[in-house]
Amino acid sequence: MVILVQFLVGLVFGTGLVVSGMSNPAKVLNFLDVAAIPSGGWDASLAFVMAGAIAVAFVGFRLVLRRARPVFDTAFHLPTAREIDSRIILGPAIFGIGWGLAGFCPGPALTALGTGGGAAAIFVAAMLAGMAGARWLANQRSLPRSANSRA
Protein backbone atom coordinates (compact mmCIF):
# COMPACT_ATOMS: atom_id res chain seq x y z
CA MET A 1 0.00 0.00 0.00
CA VAL A 2 2.72 2.46 0.99
CA ILE A 3 4.53 1.61 -2.27
CA LEU A 4 1.43 2.34 -4.35
CA VAL A 5 0.87 5.62 -2.51
CA GLN A 6 4.44 6.71 -3.24
CA PHE A 7 3.96 5.87 -6.92
CA LEU A 8 0.89 8.13 -6.93
CA VAL A 9 2.78 10.88 -5.09
CA GLY A 10 5.54 10.69 -7.73
CA LEU A 11 2.90 10.74 -10.47
CA VAL A 12 1.38 13.94 -9.04
CA PHE A 13 4.85 15.51 -8.73
CA GLY A 14 5.74 14.59 -12.32
CA THR A 15 2.38 15.84 -13.59
CA GLY A 16 3.09 19.14 -11.83
CA LEU A 17 6.48 19.34 -13.54
CA VAL A 18 4.94 18.74 -16.98
CA VAL A 19 1.93 21.07 -16.48
CA SER A 20 4.16 23.84 -15.12
CA GLY A 21 6.52 23.51 -18.09
CA MET A 22 9.51 22.72 -15.88
CA SER A 23 10.09 19.40 -17.62
CA ASN A 24 11.28 21.54 -20.56
CA PRO A 25 14.92 22.59 -19.99
CA ALA A 26 14.56 25.46 -22.49
CA LYS A 27 11.91 27.04 -20.26
CA VAL A 28 14.16 26.75 -17.20
CA LEU A 29 17.15 28.27 -19.02
CA ASN A 30 14.99 31.13 -20.33
CA PHE A 31 14.04 31.92 -16.71
CA LEU A 32 17.65 31.87 -15.58
CA ASP A 33 18.60 34.19 -18.47
CA VAL A 34 17.84 37.43 -16.64
CA ALA A 35 19.95 39.38 -19.16
CA ALA A 36 17.12 38.72 -21.64
CA ILE A 37 14.65 40.81 -19.60
CA PRO A 38 15.22 44.02 -21.63
CA SER A 39 14.78 42.21 -24.97
CA GLY A 40 11.58 40.41 -23.88
CA GLY A 41 13.11 36.93 -24.19
CA TRP A 42 12.86 36.24 -20.45
CA ASP A 43 10.36 33.56 -19.32
CA ALA A 44 9.21 34.29 -15.75
CA SER A 45 7.21 31.03 -15.46
CA LEU A 46 9.56 29.33 -12.96
CA ALA A 47 8.82 32.03 -10.38
CA PHE A 48 5.13 31.12 -10.64
CA VAL A 49 5.93 27.42 -10.22
CA MET A 50 7.87 28.18 -7.04
CA ALA A 51 5.10 30.46 -5.75
CA GLY A 52 2.39 27.84 -6.33
CA ALA A 53 4.43 25.00 -4.86
CA ILE A 54 5.61 26.90 -1.78
CA ALA A 55 2.14 28.30 -1.04
CA VAL A 56 0.50 24.85 -1.09
CA ALA A 57 3.35 23.22 0.85
CA PHE A 58 3.42 26.05 3.42
CA VAL A 59 -0.23 25.54 4.31
CA GLY A 60 -0.27 21.76 3.76
CA PHE A 61 2.79 21.02 5.92
CA ARG A 62 1.23 22.95 8.81
CA LEU A 63 -2.00 20.96 8.56
CA VAL A 64 -0.22 17.60 8.24
CA LEU A 65 2.30 18.24 11.04
CA ARG A 66 -0.55 18.82 13.49
CA ARG A 67 -1.11 15.07 13.37
CA ALA A 68 0.78 12.86 15.80
CA ARG A 69 2.42 10.80 13.05
CA PRO A 70 2.35 10.12 9.30
CA VAL A 71 -0.02 7.43 7.99
CA PHE A 72 2.66 4.83 7.19
CA ASP A 73 5.31 5.56 9.83
CA THR A 74 5.60 6.03 13.57
CA ALA A 75 7.09 9.54 13.40
CA PHE A 76 7.85 12.45 11.06
CA HIS A 77 11.42 12.63 9.74
CA LEU A 78 12.16 16.32 9.45
CA PRO A 79 15.67 17.65 8.78
CA THR A 80 17.38 18.57 12.06
CA ALA A 81 20.51 20.33 10.73
CA ARG A 82 20.60 24.03 11.59
CA GLU A 83 24.23 24.97 10.98
CA ILE A 84 25.21 27.10 7.98
CA ASP A 85 28.39 25.18 7.12
CA SER A 86 30.56 25.04 4.00
CA ARG A 87 28.52 22.18 2.51
CA ILE A 88 25.28 24.20 2.42
CA ILE A 89 27.13 26.83 0.33
CA LEU A 90 29.45 24.68 -1.77
CA GLY A 91 26.89 21.99 -2.70
CA PRO A 92 24.22 24.37 -4.01
CA ALA A 93 26.91 26.45 -5.78
CA ILE A 94 28.05 23.36 -7.73
CA PHE A 95 24.46 22.23 -8.29
CA GLY A 96 23.51 25.65 -9.69
CA ILE A 97 26.33 25.59 -12.23
CA GLY A 98 25.19 22.20 -13.53
CA TRP A 99 21.56 23.36 -13.56
CA GLY A 100 22.52 26.44 -15.59
CA LEU A 101 24.56 24.40 -18.08
CA ALA A 102 21.76 22.08 -19.25
CA GLY A 103 18.55 23.38 -17.64
CA PHE A 104 17.95 20.07 -15.85
CA CYS A 105 17.59 19.58 -12.11
CA PRO A 106 16.92 16.10 -10.67
CA GLY A 107 13.08 16.03 -10.82
CA PRO A 108 12.65 17.22 -14.41
CA ALA A 109 15.56 15.03 -15.55
CA LEU A 110 13.88 11.89 -14.17
CA THR A 111 10.53 12.97 -15.60
CA ALA A 112 12.22 13.45 -18.99
CA LEU A 113 13.47 9.83 -19.00
CA GLY A 114 10.26 8.64 -20.64
CA THR A 115 10.05 11.35 -23.29
CA GLY A 116 13.49 12.98 -23.57
CA GLY A 117 15.24 10.11 -25.32
CA GLY A 118 18.98 9.59 -25.11
CA ALA A 119 19.81 13.10 -23.89
CA ALA A 120 17.80 12.65 -20.70
CA ALA A 121 19.29 9.20 -20.15
CA ILE A 122 22.84 10.57 -20.48
CA PHE A 123 22.10 13.34 -18.00
CA VAL A 124 20.46 11.00 -15.46
CA ALA A 125 23.33 8.49 -15.69
CA ALA A 126 25.89 11.26 -15.07
CA MET A 127 23.71 12.69 -12.27
CA LEU A 128 23.54 9.33 -10.48
CA ALA A 129 27.34 9.01 -10.83
CA GLY A 130 27.77 12.47 -9.31
CA MET A 131 25.41 11.54 -6.46
CA ALA A 132 27.33 8.33 -5.79
CA GLY A 133 30.57 10.33 -5.76
CA ALA A 134 29.22 12.85 -3.25
CA ARG A 135 27.90 10.11 -0.96
CA TRP A 136 31.25 8.28 -1.13
CA LEU A 137 33.20 11.44 -0.34
CA ALA A 138 30.87 12.36 2.53
CA ASN A 139 31.32 8.85 3.94
CA GLN A 140 35.11 9.11 3.74
CA ARG A 141 35.08 12.40 5.61
CA SER A 142 32.76 11.19 8.35
CA LEU A 143 34.93 8.13 9.12
CA PRO A 144 37.36 8.57 12.01
CA ARG A 145 40.92 9.29 10.87
CA SER A 146 42.27 6.05 12.31
CA ALA A 147 39.72 3.98 10.39
CA ASN A 148 40.81 5.65 7.19
CA SER A 149 44.52 5.07 7.69
CA ARG A 150 43.95 1.43 8.60
CA ALA A 151 42.13 0.74 5.32
Add this chain to the structure above:
Amino acid sequence: MALTTFTPLASLLGGALIGLSAVMLMAATGRIAGISGIASRLLPPYGDNGFGGRLAFVLGLVAAPLAIMLLTGTVPAQVIEAGPALLVVAGLLVGFGSVWGNGCTSGHGVCGLARLSPRSLVATLVFMTTAIATVFVTRHLL
Protein backbone atom coordinates in the same frame (compact mmCIF):
# COMPACT_ATOMS: atom_id res chain seq x y z
CA MET B 1 18.31 29.26 -27.78
CA ALA B 2 14.71 28.09 -28.06
CA LEU B 3 12.06 30.70 -27.32
CA THR B 4 9.40 29.71 -24.79
CA THR B 5 6.18 31.49 -23.90
CA PHE B 6 5.35 32.83 -20.45
CA THR B 7 2.71 30.53 -18.90
CA PRO B 8 1.74 32.06 -15.54
CA LEU B 9 -1.49 30.08 -14.98
CA ALA B 10 -0.22 26.67 -16.08
CA SER B 11 2.97 27.20 -14.10
CA LEU B 12 1.07 28.27 -10.97
CA LEU B 13 -1.21 25.22 -11.31
CA GLY B 14 1.70 22.85 -11.97
CA GLY B 15 3.55 24.36 -9.03
CA ALA B 16 0.51 23.78 -6.82
CA LEU B 17 0.54 20.10 -7.87
CA ILE B 18 4.21 19.88 -6.91
CA GLY B 19 3.37 21.40 -3.52
CA LEU B 20 0.44 18.99 -3.14
CA SER B 21 2.74 16.05 -3.88
CA ALA B 22 5.17 17.24 -1.19
CA VAL B 23 2.29 17.49 1.31
CA MET B 24 1.05 14.00 0.32
CA LEU B 25 4.50 12.50 0.91
CA MET B 26 4.78 14.23 4.29
CA ALA B 27 1.33 12.92 5.27
CA ALA B 28 2.08 9.37 4.07
CA THR B 29 5.71 8.76 5.05
CA GLY B 30 6.63 11.82 7.13
CA ARG B 31 9.48 12.68 4.77
CA ILE B 32 10.58 15.67 2.70
CA ALA B 33 9.92 15.35 -1.06
CA GLY B 34 13.51 16.03 -2.07
CA ILE B 35 14.16 14.45 -5.44
CA SER B 36 17.94 14.39 -5.06
CA GLY B 37 17.63 12.63 -1.70
CA ILE B 38 15.13 10.12 -3.06
CA ALA B 39 17.13 9.42 -6.24
CA SER B 40 20.55 9.22 -4.55
CA ARG B 41 19.26 6.70 -2.00
CA LEU B 42 18.32 4.37 -4.83
CA LEU B 43 22.07 3.74 -4.91
CA PRO B 44 23.86 1.67 -2.24
CA PRO B 45 24.70 1.82 0.64
CA TYR B 46 21.14 1.50 1.95
CA GLY B 47 20.50 2.97 5.39
CA ASP B 48 16.88 1.86 5.75
CA ASN B 49 14.21 -0.28 4.09
CA GLY B 50 12.61 2.53 2.10
CA PHE B 51 14.05 1.44 -1.27
CA GLY B 52 10.76 0.16 -2.71
CA GLY B 53 8.88 3.34 -1.89
CA ARG B 54 11.60 5.56 -3.34
CA LEU B 55 11.74 3.49 -6.52
CA ALA B 56 7.93 3.72 -6.80
CA PHE B 57 8.11 7.52 -6.41
CA VAL B 58 10.71 7.79 -9.20
CA LEU B 59 8.65 5.47 -11.44
CA GLY B 60 5.70 7.80 -10.84
CA LEU B 61 7.84 10.74 -11.96
CA VAL B 62 8.85 8.89 -15.13
CA ALA B 63 5.29 7.73 -15.81
CA ALA B 64 3.74 11.21 -15.52
CA PRO B 65 4.51 12.56 -19.02
CA LEU B 66 3.62 9.19 -20.55
CA ALA B 67 0.25 9.24 -18.77
CA ILE B 68 -0.35 12.79 -19.98
CA MET B 69 0.52 11.73 -23.54
CA LEU B 70 -1.95 8.84 -23.33
CA LEU B 71 -4.73 11.02 -21.91
CA THR B 72 -4.33 14.12 -24.05
CA GLY B 73 -2.61 12.77 -27.15
CA THR B 74 -0.08 15.60 -27.04
CA VAL B 75 3.63 15.25 -26.35
CA PRO B 76 4.85 17.69 -23.65
CA ALA B 77 7.13 20.36 -25.14
CA GLN B 78 10.74 19.57 -24.43
CA VAL B 79 13.81 21.15 -25.99
CA ILE B 80 17.18 19.83 -24.81
CA GLU B 81 19.84 22.00 -26.41
CA ALA B 82 22.88 20.63 -24.58
CA GLY B 83 25.03 18.08 -26.44
CA PRO B 84 26.19 14.76 -24.91
CA ALA B 85 29.46 16.09 -23.43
CA LEU B 86 27.75 19.07 -21.81
CA LEU B 87 24.98 16.80 -20.48
CA VAL B 88 27.58 14.58 -18.79
CA VAL B 89 29.34 17.54 -17.16
CA ALA B 90 26.05 19.13 -16.10
CA GLY B 91 24.72 15.82 -14.76
CA LEU B 92 27.85 15.19 -12.68
CA LEU B 93 27.68 18.71 -11.20
CA VAL B 94 23.94 18.50 -10.49
CA GLY B 95 24.27 15.05 -8.90
CA PHE B 96 27.33 15.88 -6.81
CA GLY B 97 26.18 19.35 -5.76
CA SER B 98 22.65 18.34 -4.80
CA VAL B 99 23.86 15.52 -2.54
CA TRP B 100 26.73 17.59 -1.10
CA GLY B 101 24.28 20.38 -0.23
CA ASN B 102 21.59 17.94 0.99
CA GLY B 103 18.97 19.06 -1.50
CA CYS B 104 18.01 20.59 -4.81
CA THR B 105 15.19 22.73 -6.18
CA SER B 106 12.54 20.50 -4.55
CA GLY B 107 14.05 19.74 -1.15
CA HIS B 108 15.45 23.20 -0.48
CA GLY B 109 13.59 25.39 -3.00
CA VAL B 110 10.07 24.09 -2.32
CA CYS B 111 9.94 22.05 0.91
CA GLY B 112 12.68 23.93 2.77
CA LEU B 113 11.35 27.38 1.94
CA ALA B 114 7.82 26.24 2.85
CA ARG B 115 9.21 25.15 6.24
CA LEU B 116 10.98 28.54 6.58
CA SER B 117 14.35 26.76 6.94
CA PRO B 118 17.29 29.21 7.04
CA ARG B 119 19.60 26.54 5.54
CA SER B 120 17.25 26.04 2.61
CA LEU B 121 17.00 29.80 2.06
CA VAL B 122 20.80 30.02 1.88
CA ALA B 123 20.95 27.00 -0.46
CA THR B 124 18.23 28.39 -2.75
CA LEU B 125 19.85 31.84 -2.98
CA VAL B 126 23.23 30.23 -3.75
CA PHE B 127 22.02 27.86 -6.49
CA MET B 128 19.84 30.53 -8.09
CA THR B 129 22.84 32.86 -8.17
CA THR B 130 25.30 30.36 -9.68
CA ALA B 131 22.68 29.08 -12.16
CA ILE B 132 21.90 32.64 -13.36
CA ALA B 133 25.63 33.43 -13.55
CA THR B 134 26.26 30.22 -15.54
CA VAL B 135 23.54 31.03 -18.07
CA PHE B 136 24.86 34.59 -18.36
CA VAL B 137 28.37 33.31 -19.11
CA THR B 138 27.30 30.61 -21.58
CA ARG B 139 24.75 32.75 -23.44
CA HIS B 140 26.26 36.23 -23.36
CA LEU B 141 30.00 35.95 -22.77
CA LEU B 142 31.12 32.76 -24.55
